[in-house]
Amino acid sequence: MRFFRLLWRYPAITATVIVFIGVLVLHAVDAAVVGRWIATAYVSVFVVWTLIGMVRDVLRGHVGLDILAVVAMVATLAVGEYIASLIIVLMLSGGEALEDFAGRRAKRDLSALLDRSPRIAHVLLPSHAADSDEVRDVPVDEVAVGDVLLVRPSEIVPVDGLLLTETGTFDESSLTGESMPVTRESGGEVLSGAINGSRAARIQAVRLSSDSQYQQIVALVHAAEDSHAPVVRLADRFAIPFTAVSLVLAGTAWAISGDATRFAEVLVLATPCPLLIAAPVAFLGGLSRAAKAGVIMKGGAVIEQIARIRSAAFDKTGTLTQGRPELVDVRPANGFDSDEILQLAASAEQYSTHVLADSIRRAAAARELLLHGAYEAREEATNGVVAEIEGRQVVVGKPAYVASLAPDTVRATLEVSEAAAYVAVDGRFAGVLVLADHPRPEAAAVISWLRTHEVDRVAMLTGDVSSTAESVAHQVGISEIHAELLPHEKVHLAAELQPRPVMMVGDGVNDAPVLAAADVGVAMGAKGATAAGQAADVVILVDSLAKLVDAVSIGRHTLRVALTAIWIGIGLSIGLMIVAMTGVIPAVVGALVQELVDLATILYALRALSAPSTVLPAPPSPER
Known part of the structure; x- marks a missing residue:
C-alpha cells in the first residue's frame, strides 16, 4: 500500500521508470528503433514541460539552472544517446522525491514540534x-x-x-x-x-490556547516553514557562471574532437541538482537544529543574515539582566511615608506593563498593602504611568519625566545594578523606589564570545537612566552605551550602526520596533508571547542569553555547510566534465555518475543537522 502511495505521489518518476524499463526491454529484443522513438517522444514532452516552467520562472524574475538540463536532454537525443536522456529525466524527476526525503530528515525537529501540539x-x-x-x-x-x-x-499540558x-x-x-x-x-x-x-x-x-507558550512556538515554526530560504538567491549566484563554464567546456570538447557526441557526454555531467537541492536541505537542517536547541529562526534568510553579523546591540532589562527586579529600598521625601508612596505607586503601576511595575506590585503585596483602583490612568510610553488614585494624581516613572511634572524632584544616588522608579503626588516629589536587577550570570561570557567571533561592535541601547545602564554595561563588558532612549531613537541608532549586518537583542513590547528594524532581531521569548517575539526574526525559547551563541553558531555552521555542498557539487561536476572532454566517460555512464554527485552533496548538506555545541568562555573580569 505504501509503495502505491509513493507511485501516486511522484507520477513523473513512475512514468519515467515505466518508459525506461520499456525501452530497455525493446532494446533487448532487437526493437531498439521503436524504443528510441518512444524515448525521444517522452523526453521531448518532458523538455517542453520543463521549458514552460522555465518561462514561468523568468516571468517571476528568476532565471534558474534548468537550462543546463534542457540542453543536456536535447543534446543526448540529437546524438542518439536516448538511454542517457532518460537517465537525466529520471534524475530531474527523482530530484523532487530526493528533496522531499532529505527535507523531512532535515525538518524532523520542526515537525516533531508541530506533531506534539496539544x-x-x-x-x-x-x-x-x-x-x-x-x-x-x-x-x-x-x-x-x-x-x-x-x-x-x-x-501534554494543553494551555x-x-x-x-x-x-x-x-x-x-x-x-x-x-x-x-x-x-x-x-x-x-x-x-x-x-x-x-x-x-x-x-x-x-x-491563558487561551492561542496565547499559550507552546501554541506560540508552533506559530513561529509555521512561520519558519512557510518563509522562503535564500536558497534560490544562493543558487542563483552560481547559476550563470556554472552554466557558462559547462557550455564552454562542452563546446570546447566538441570543437577539439569534431564529434557532437562529446558535447552531450560532457554536458550530462553538468546537471544542476547539487545547487537546487543541497542548499535547501542544509537550510532546513539548520532551522531544525536551531529548534531542537530552543531557538526558532523564521526562515533560511535569517540563517544567512545571523551567520554574517558584524555588530550587536542589546536592550538592558530582561535581556542583559534577569528581568525580575526586587525592591531593595524606599526613600520617601517631602514628608511622605514609605508605605504610603509604595502603596500609591503600586496602585498606579496596576495600569503599566513595564517590568519594574510588576516588581513594585509584588513588593506592595509582600507588605500586605491594599491597592486602590484608579479613577483615570494612562501610560506614557517609555516614561512612566499617570493615575488618579483616591483623588490624588500619582506619577511613577523616569526622573526626567517625573521632574517635568514635579520640579522639586531630586535624583537618587544608586549602587551598581540598581534602578529607580521616581514618584510624584499632586505635583510634588514624593520619593524614590530603588530596585535591583542583577545581570544574567551568562551575559558577560556571551559578550566576550561575540567579540572573539567576528562581531566587531557591541552596544547597549536602553530606555533606562544612564547610571543604571552604565553599571550593568560595566559588569558585562560593554563600553558603548546609549541610555534614556525612546523607541524611535533606538530604531534610528540601530539603523546607523556599522558594520552591517546588525543584530538587536531585546524582550519587551517597546523593543518590537527596533527588533523589526534591525537586520536580525532576536527576542528573549521564554516568558511568553510578546510583540517583540512577533516582530523578531529569531525567538529564544529558553530563559538564557547563552542560546544567542547557539543561534549564531548554528547560523554560521549551516551557511558554511550549504556553501560547501554547492562547491562540492560544482567541483565534482567540473572535474568530471574535464575528464569527459577526453571521451573516456560515455553519456550513459556520465548520467549515472552525476546521480552519485547529487547524492554526495545532499548527504553532506545534512551535516547542518549536527551543528557542534558551543562552550562559552569564562567571562573576563570587568575593568575598574
Whole structure:
C-alpha cells in the first residue's frame, strides 16, 4: 500500500521508470528503433514541460539552472544517446522525491514540534473540579481562562496554567531544551507543551490556547516553514557562471574532437541538482537544529543574515539582566511615608506593563498593602504611568519625566545594578523606589564570545537612566552605551550602526520596533508571547542569553555547510566534465555518475543537522 502511495505521489518518476524499463526491454529484443522513438517522444514532452516552467520562472524574475538540463536532454537525443536522456529525466524527476526525503530528515525537529501540539483538553466539570476526575473533553481552542483542567500522566499540558495540585513533575525539554524533568509546587506556572510526569495533575488555565507558550512556538515554526530560504538567491549566484563554464567546456570538447557526441557526454555531467537541492536541505537542517536547541529562526534568510553579523546591540532589562527586579529600598521625601508612596505607586503601576511595575506590585503585596483602583490612568510610553488614585494624581516613572511634572524632584544616588522608579503626588516629589536587577550570570561570557567571533561592535541601547545602564554595561563588558532612549531613537541608532549586518537583542513590547528594524532581531521569548517575539526574526525559547551563541553558531555552521555542498557539487561536476572532454566517460555512464554527485552533496548538506555545541568562555573580569 505504501509503495502505491509513493507511485501516486511522484507520477513523473513512475512514468519515467515505466518508459525506461520499456525501452530497455525493446532494446533487448532487437526493437531498439521503436524504443528510441518512444524515448525521444517522452523526453521531448518532458523538455517542453520543463521549458514552460522555465518561462514561468523568468516571468517571476528568476532565471534558474534548468537550462543546463534542457540542453543536456536535447543534446543526448540529437546524438542518439536516448538511454542517457532518460537517465537525466529520471534524475530531474527523482530530484523532487530526493528533496522531499532529505527535507523531512532535515525538518524532523520542526515537525516533531508541530506533531506534539496539544489538541484536546480534559475540562473538569465545575461542580466536581475539587473532588472528582469527571471531565468533559473539548478542543483545546475552546478552553477558557479560569477553567480547571485534568492532565493525566504522560499527557501534554494543553494551555498555560497554574498548578492546583500540591506538586507536579513535568518534562519541559521541548520548550527549554532542559533534559531533566522539573518539579512545580502548587501555584507555580505550568507551560503548555510540557509533558506531565507519573501523577495526574490539575491546573487552572491562565491563558487561551492561542496565547499559550507552546501554541506560540508552533506559530513561529509555521512561520519558519512557510518563509522562503535564500536558497534560490544562493543558487542563483552560481547559476550563470556554472552554466557558462559547462557550455564552454562542452563546446570546447566538441570543437577539439569534431564529434557532437562529446558535447552531450560532457554536458550530462553538468546537471544542476547539487545547487537546487543541497542548499535547501542544509537550510532546513539548520532551522531544525536551531529548534531542537530552543531557538526558532523564521526562515533560511535569517540563517544567512545571523551567520554574517558584524555588530550587536542589546536592550538592558530582561535581556542583559534577569528581568525580575526586587525592591531593595524606599526613600520617601517631602514628608511622605514609605508605605504610603509604595502603596500609591503600586496602585498606579496596576495600569503599566513595564517590568519594574510588576516588581513594585509584588513588593506592595509582600507588605500586605491594599491597592486602590484608579479613577483615570494612562501610560506614557517609555516614561512612566499617570493615575488618579483616591483623588490624588500619582506619577511613577523616569526622573526626567517625573521632574517635568514635579520640579522639586531630586535624583537618587544608586549602587551598581540598581534602578529607580521616581514618584510624584499632586505635583510634588514624593520619593524614590530603588530596585535591583542583577545581570544574567551568562551575559558577560556571551559578550566576550561575540567579540572573539567576528562581531566587531557591541552596544547597549536602553530606555533606562544612564547610571543604571552604565553599571550593568560595566559588569558585562560593554563600553558603548546609549541610555534614556525612546523607541524611535533606538530604531534610528540601530539603523546607523556599522558594520552591517546588525543584530538587536531585546524582550519587551517597546523593543518590537527596533527588533523589526534591525537586520536580525532576536527576542528573549521564554516568558511568553510578546510583540517583540512577533516582530523578531529569531525567538529564544529558553530563559538564557547563552542560546544567542547557539543561534549564531548554528547560523554560521549551516551557511558554511550549504556553501560547501554547492562547491562540492560544482567541483565534482567540473572535474568530471574535464575528464569527459577526453571521451573516456560515455553519456550513459556520465548520467549515472552525476546521480552519485547529487547524492554526495545532499548527504553532506545534512551535516547542518549536527551543528557542534558551543562552550562559552569564562567571562573576563570587568575593568575598574
